[in-house]
Amino acid sequence: MKTIIIDDNKKSIQVLKLLLSNLCPEVNVIGEASSYTEAVKLIDNNELDLIFLDVNLTEEITGFNVIDNFKNYDFKIIVISAYGDYALQAFDYNVIDFILKPINSQKLINAVHKVSTFIKQKDSAGDARNFLSVQSTYKIDLIKIDDILYLTADGKYTSIKLKDNTEVLSSTNLKVFEEKLMSNNLFFRVHRNRLVNIKNVISVDKRDGFFCVMDNGERIAISRRKKELFLKYIGLKE
Incomplete structure (x- = not known):
């Protein structure tokens, strides 16, 4: 290299x-x-x-x-x-x-x-894809990965929150999306039911718990089990 x-x-x-x-x-x-x-x-x-x-x-x-x-x-x-x-x-x-x-x-x-x-x-x-194929009941959306704030498990479904504050509901479960997205090194599972796009995290709020603050101002809780792994992931701990 x-x-x-x-x-x-x-x-x-x-x-x-x-x-x-x-x-x-x-x-x-x-x-x-x-x-x-x-x-x-x-x-x-x-x-x-x-x-x-x-x-x-x-x-x-x-x-x-x-x-x-x-x-x-x-x-x-x-x-x-x-x-x-x-x-x-x-x-x-x-x-x-x-x-x-x-x-x-x-x-x-x-x-x-x-x-x-x-x-x-x-x-x-060839060139890595910069979009995610999201299948719902009646259509398939091609969503730019950079536009994704976070994904949330909803039973057998997954809700995908975007930067424009819209949500897309997919019939694919979160585990499948995790396997697709983790390879690009930008997504982290902060909780058993939520995957966040690190690129759209602007800060970490340590008041009253431990939270990712997203581009749109939302605070996403990081579970106690994931806290140490998250700190290692963003380079704050060895």
């Missing part, structure tokens, strides 16, 4: 390169950048599979500002940062994983494996 590392700390770059060399031989680091200008130029001049992205490049500029220069990019992103506060924002950029410093070796291996899996799936099946 053609890979670059973006980090303002050169020592951190060397540590990551050593870990990748020892643990992830499929990763081919072809360049590194320590500033916004270097990073933009490096991405612009190469066809990449993967970017390891640090968040804090300067006090004013983040790694996300670098990515903002590129639309409809094909490369995958793994964020590596000392600051867990950026975890939710990272999912707005379809990151594969968010790894806290100091880097946990197993989490690095797992993140790289996810990227390898995505690339293999794309090679074998």
Whole structure:
């Protein structure tokens, strides 16, 4: 996999390169950048599979500002940062994983494996679908995945809440949708009867429980059993 590392700390770059060399031989680091200008130029001049992205490049500029220069990019992103506060924002950029410093070796291996899996799936099946086929009694809706806020089990049926606050009722159960959607790394089962689109979570509310706050302002409860897994999922715990 053609890979670059973006980090303002050169020592951190060397540590990551050593870990990748020892643990992830499929990763081919072809360049590194320590500033916004270097990073933009490096991405612009190469066809990449993967970017390891640090968040804090300067006090004013983040790694996300670098990515903002590129639309409809094909490369995958793994964020590596000392600051867990950026975890939710990272999912707005379809990151594969968010790894806290100091880097946990197993989490690095797992993140790289996810990227390898995505690339293999794309090679074998063409461009990944960005929609979900939803079957109801009389029709089949093609719903853009980005438009989904959450899915809720309703007996043998599933209710799908969209960003425009409309709902679609499907005759397919939630488990089937979970199997379809979990592969894109953006959906998490916060409760036994609810699956949320992490990309449309804007914050986590810890008042009177533990809740995902969605784009439309709704608070979706995260069960006690799922709390620790959720924190790991968004990169706030190892």
